[in-house]
Amino acid sequence: MSTYSLSDGLASGAPRLSRTPLLANWARESGVGVLASIAWIAFGLSCLWWEDVGDWSRTHSLGIAAFVIAAIALFGTVGADYLGSAGRALRKRAPWLVALGAFLTLWEVATAKFAWLPLPFFPPPQSIIEVYTDDLPKLLDSVFASVKLQLGGYLIGVTVGFLTGVSIGWSRAVGYWVHPVLRFIGPLPATAWLPIAFFTFPSSWSASTFLIALATGFPVTVLTWSGVASVSNAYYDVARTLGAKPSFLVLKVAIPAALPHVFVGLFMGLGSSFAVLVVAEMIGVKAGLGWYLQWAQGWAAYANMYAALIVMSLLCSGAITLLFAIRDRLLVWQKGTVKW
Amino acid sequence: MVTAALAEAVTHPAAGAALDIEQVSHAFDIDGTELPVLSDVSISVEPGEFVALLGPSGCGKSTLLRLVAGLDKPRAGRLREDESRIRSPHPSRVVVFQDPTLFPWRSVWDNVALGLEAQGILKSQRHRVDDALDLVGLASFRNAYPHQLSGGMAQRVALARALVNDPKILILDEPLGKLDSLTRITMQAELVSLWQRKGFTTLLVTHDAEEALVLANRVIVFSDRPARVKADIRVDRPYPRHRGDPYLADLRRQILGLLGLDATW
Numbered sequence: 001m002s003t004y005s006l007s008d009g010l011a012s013g014a015p016r017l018s019r020t021p022l023l024a025n026w027a028r029e030s031g032v033g034v035l036a037s038i039a040w041i042a043f044g045l046s047c048l049w050w051e052d053v054g055d056w057s058r059t060h061s062l063g064i065a066a067f068v069i070a071a072i073a074l075f076g077t078v079g080a081d082y083l084g085s086a087g088r089a090l091r092k093r094a095p096w097l098v099a100l101g102a103f104l105t106l107w108e109v110a111t112a113k114f115a116w117l118p119l120p121f122f123p124p125p126q127s128i129i130e131v132y133t134d135d136l137p138k139l140l141d142s143v144f145a146s147v148k149l150q151l152g153g154y155l156i157g158v159t160v161g162f163l164t165g166v167s168i169g170w171s172r173a174v175g176y177w178v179h180p181v182l183r184f185i186g187p188l189p190a191t192a193w194l195p196i197a198f199f200t201f202p203s204s205w206s207a208s209t210f211l212i213a214l215a216t217g218f219p220v221t222v223l224t225w226s227g228v229a230s231v232s233n234a235y236y237d238v239a240r241t242l243g244a245k246p247s248f249l250v251l252k253v254a255i256p257a258a259l260p261h262v263f264v265g266l267f268m269g270l271g272s273s274f275a276v277l278v279v280a281e282m283i284g285v286k287a288g289l290g291w292y293l294q295w296a297q298g299w300a301a302y303a304n305m306y307a308a309l310i311v312m313s314l315l316c317s318g319a320i321t322l323l324f325a326i327r328d329r330l331l332v333w334q335k336g337t338v339k340w
Numbered sequence: 341m342v343t344a345a346l347a348e349a350v351t352h353p354a355a356g357a358a359l360d361i362e363q364v365s366h367a368f369d370i371d372g373t374e375l376p377v378l379s380d381v382s383i384s385v386e387p388g389e390f391v392a393l394l395g396p397s398g399c400g401k402s403t404l405l406r407l408v409a410g411l412d413k414p415r416a417g418r419l420r421e422d423e424s425r426i427r428s429p430h431p432s433r434v435v436v437f438q439d440p441t442l443f444p445w446r447s448v449w450d451n452v453a454l455g456l457e458a459q460g461i462l463k464s465q466r467h468r469v470d471d472a473l474d475l476v477g478l479a480s481f482r483n484a485y486p487h488q489l490s491g492g493m494a495q496r497v498a499l500a501r502a503l504v505n506d507p508k509i510l511i512l513d514e515p516l517g518k519l520d521s522l523t524r525i526t527m528q529a530e531l532v533s534l535w536q537r538k539g540f541t542t543l544l545v546t547h548d549a550e551e552a553l554v555l556a557n558r559v560i561v562f563s564d565r566p567a568r569v570k571a572d573i574r575v576d577r578p579y580p581r582h583r584g585d586p587y588l589a590d591l592r593r594q595i596l597g598l599l600g601l602d603a604t605w
Binding site: 198231235237238240241242243244245248251253256257259275331332333334 | 356357382409422429430431433434435439441443444445446447455458459485486487501504597
């Protein structure tokens with residue numbers, strides 16, 4: 001009975017579906033794309049319509065670029081069916097394109113055109129573009145210096161932290177001696193060492209490397225240790241009855257079992273090492289994005305500051321993406337890991 | 341089935357090892373007070389025997405298995421496998437625990453390969469892993485991860501992980517305890533046929549009298565903690581056995597009586 005009435009309901013509903021105007025269907029599919037296009041056209045117009053209140057050289061190019069993006073958004077989403085996965089990806093992100101276009105329009109109008117926001121502190125989009133085109137060599141040098149410093153310190157911190165963590169988790173004797181030191185020194189923010197580090201180390205670069213390694217090492221140590229310590233005894237029993245020697249128990253049982261914890265430590269270490277990196281570059285090292293920020297502030301070059309901030313955020317986010325990709329590869333056996 | 345098993349037994353005459361448990365006592369320290377768990381236990385197991393250890397829960401059966409496996413050392417008494425003292429774990433005595441305890445980061449194949457890898461002979465003996473997986477019927481799951489397996493499948497993998505080492509004594513610590521009743525009955529039959537084919541000595545801890553009687557040719561009943569041997573019962577019935585067999589039903593009644601459960605039966 002109920003099946004019959006259900007199919008009946010469907011049958012009477014079907015014509016209504018097919019009578020849905022094609023236009024509405026099309027609007028649902030591509031409407032957001034059209035909106036995105038309109039938002040970016042508005043941004044382009046906002047660049048070109050009024051005169052700039054200041055002297056910026058990239059206003060015209062930015063306006064043209066906005067029109068190009070508007071065109072891509074329009075044709076990309078309307079023709080998404082012919083563009084395969086790129087089209088699908090674009091359609092999925094179309095709402096973000098709308099928001100971004102609207103935000104840029106507002107920003108453009110509020111800064112470059114009517115100066116509703118006080119000017120040197122809130123530069124318009126075109127002045128940030130100007131930084132990327134005109135100050136590129138210096139910015140790239142800074143990126144390179146930051147990445148080098150961060151990578152060196154982080155890798156040292158990870159290696160030392162991981163080995164220490166495994167040793168404490170595995171050996172009671174090592175734990176006896178290292179644990180109190182860890183408790184005493186570890187919770188101290190690495191930046192507190194700054195004054196000491198900069199006069200005890202031969203160079204500001206080695207001092208910063210040490211500080212970044214310290215900031216990374218503590219969470220990596222603690223989480224590796226807790227990971228190794230929390231491995232169920234049942235795993236060791238199984239391995240021992242199958243003839244495993246102690247080295248096998250460490251390398252093939254303890255470490256793989258602790259790996260999910262280790263990755264939490266690597267993630268936390270990455271976060272705290274970014275903080276130390278920027279502070280170290282602002283105070284001691286004469287290179288890197290932190291230094292660039294400081295330098296830009298000294299010259300009241302606020303556009304340069306925003307430009308450097310954007311690059312920095314992309315780098316940090318990229319590093320975390322990379323870490324998560326490595327984790328997903330190594331921990332495929334886990335179910336339900338967080339998507340970054 | 342029986343004749344086939346006999347033929348197998350003739351071709352592998354010495355596949356199992358003898359096990360001697362001589363006046364073994366053991367105790368745990370819990371907050372400074374001594375808790376005796378085994379008291380003067382002596383059992384002599386013939387090569388190739390299937391012995392079930394039956395007793396109330398928490399009586400110390402599992403402790404005895406850990407001693408046989410060499411995972412712990414007894415406070416008093418001696419354990420011997422074929423005349424040699426048991427002092428540490430050895431792959432000739434492999435344990436299958438109540439939980440499959442598969443390593444979640446290893447695929448099924450890698451889990452089964454664990455013993456050979458730990459002994460450093462995996463490279464030359466890879467076929468043994470495939471054979472063991474075939475034996476438990478999970479060859480097609482070789483690349484699966486443990487979290488993708490059902491409880492029964494996981495326990496089969498654990499069994500394959502033990503059998504790949506060609507143990508002389510297979511130690512089973514309630515390996516079917518957590519399975520649903522259907523899977524349990526199937527796996528009981530599989531255990532018997534594996535034991536008949538391979539001829540290893542089997543020690544099975546269980547708290548299920550029926551399971552003990554369907555599987556073992558000897559049932560040893562333990563007392564409450566500290567565990568003492570209360571009865572040593574021979575089960576002379578051919579395999580495969582039937583749960584409804586009146587002889588087994590009678591033995592079951594006797595055993596439940598020994599465990600103090602006659603009023604409920």
